[in-house]
Amino acid sequence: MQATVASYDESSRSGTVVTDQGATLAFGSATLAEHIRHLRPGQRVHINAGEAGVTGIALWL
Secondary structure (H helix, E strand, C coil), X not given: CEEEEEEEECCCCEEXXXXXXXXXXXXXXXXXXXXCCXXXXXXXXXXXXXXXXXXXXXXXX
């Protein structure tokens, strides 16, 4: 599913995304793919989400 980064805290590597359906979801550092060093608000990402929330985030390369 596609989403847009709404907020990102570099020190904790956590933040929130807004899905294309309008849902705001929080994520923690464990969900970031290894190639992600930094995210910026407004950046488009691909997320995996389940009942527990965001389970993975990757950049569109």
